[in-house]
Amino acid sequence: MLKLADIVRVAGEVRPIEDAMLETVIQAAAPLDKASEGDLSFLxxxxxxxxxxxxxxxxxxLSExxxxxxxxGTIALVVADPYLAYARASHLFDxxxxxxxxxxxxxxxPSATLGEGVAIGANAVVCAGVQLADGVEVGHGCVVEDNTVIGARTVLRPNVTIQHDCIIGADCVFQSGVVIGGSGFGYAPNQGRWQAIAQLGRVVIGDRVEVGANSTxxxxxxxxxxxxxxxIIDNLVQLGHNVRIDEGVAMASQVGISGSTHVGAGCTIAGQAGFAGHIDIAAGSHFTGRAMVTKGTKEPGLYSSGLPATTNxxxxxxxxxxxQLESLQTRLQALEKKLSGETGE
Structure with a gap:
């Protein structure tokens, strides 16, 4: 049970309200149309x-x-960005x-190094040479393989696997089922068979990165x-070997990015978009759902492909x-050739 003063304290700049209102008891968060007395909401x-x-x-x-x-009877908490203010306050109810x-x-x-306040759940495995900084949380059933380094306050939810020699920054969150550092899809053809290529690199992840459930x-x-x-990476996303993702990129569920592709800062990628390998995506590029990206982008902007849903x-x-486009093109070329001959051009 919270008081409104607790919420105002974390929400950012809120237009001053009466001191007596700050004593209002807030019990839960709720949508506007379902909220009742004691609830906090936003518009x-x-x-x-x-x-x-x-x-x-x-x-x-709400805004001004x-x-x-x-x-x-409802207290107006006037802020510049109501959604952001709610996002900050929502953690009080978690x-x-x-x-x-x-x-x-x-x-x-025994060779693992654990900082202060490290917590490790049931049946988790922390291997040789691992370094866990202060406040790291390793959930039930997680595996952190040899020589991996994890920064302060990073959280691994149950059944996350971080394979050997990876470097993870501070304040990251990895949801259940995430696999970091698995072998990339590398094979050399050999007379009708495939020769696996040893994957010798690491995964290096910065600070405040969040990865959704079952992403790899x-x-x-x-x-x-x-x-x-x-x-921020949603559930069921796959990033191939040697991919580089710059600061502030956000991608939704079922995105796939093939190996050695570079995504510039601030890009957003909607669900089920797929990227070919070895391409460069300009910073500030935004892709709508199911975009099929086979070439890089040189300028920021909105990119789309595919047909949106309609009636069958x-x-x-x-x-x-x-x-019919191919036959129409052939007919058009023939017509242009004929007209060109008639005019002598």
Whole structure:
């Protein structure tokens, strides 16, 4: 149970409100249309203004222009960015169980170095030469292989695998099922068979990186795979060997990036987008869902490919037109040639 003063303290700059209001008890966070007394909510888009007018929330983050729509009895927490303010306050309501000690069933090699406040869950394995900085949390069933270094306060949720010699920064979060440092897809053809190529690089990850459940980041073939600071990666994402992701990139679920591709700073990549290998993506490039990226980009901007969903009937018409393009081009070229001959050009 919190008081509104606790929420205001972490939310950022909030327009001053009466001291008595700061004693208001806040018990939970809730959407505007479902909130009741004791709940905190937010309005970040005018399309939900009707929900604001009818809300029973005790307090709402909103912008200055929405104050007039806030109902009587609801405290208006006026901020520059309501969504950001709520994001900061939301952590006060997080009830995820946190490890506070090293479980007796954890296997920790004597040569591993553990900082202050390190917590390790049941059946986790920490191998030889591993370095865990202060406040690292290794969840139940995790495996951290030899000589890996993990920075302060980084959290591995249950069943994460960090393979050997990886370097992980501070304040990162890896959700369950993540595999960091697996072998990249490298094979040489050999008379109808495939000869595996040893993957000799590492994975090097910066600070404040978050990786979603069941995502994989392959180790480099010779050089390292590198993920810079403040990158966020959704569930079920696959990054190939020697990929480089610069600062502040965000990618949604089921993105796949092939080996040795470089993604510049600040790019956003929507779900199921796929990238060919050995291409460079300019900083500030943004890709819509299911984009098929076979060439790099030289300028920032919005990029798309593929056909958006429509009715089956309309889709069949579109495909039929696409199949006619080649014959139409041939006819057009013949017509241009004929006209050119008639005019002597």
């Amino acid at each position: 970040s888009s005018a399309k939900y203004r009707r929900d604001l007018a009818a809300t029973a929330a005790s307090a709402v983050f 222009k929405e104050v007039e729509h806030c109902p009587e 009830q995820r169980p946190k490890l506070t000690s090293i479980h007796p069933s954890a296997a920790v090699d 980041i392959d180790r480099g073939a010779i050089e390292d795979t590198v993920i810079a600071d403040d990158v 009937r309309e889709w069949r018409k579109q495909i039929a037109r696409i199949r």
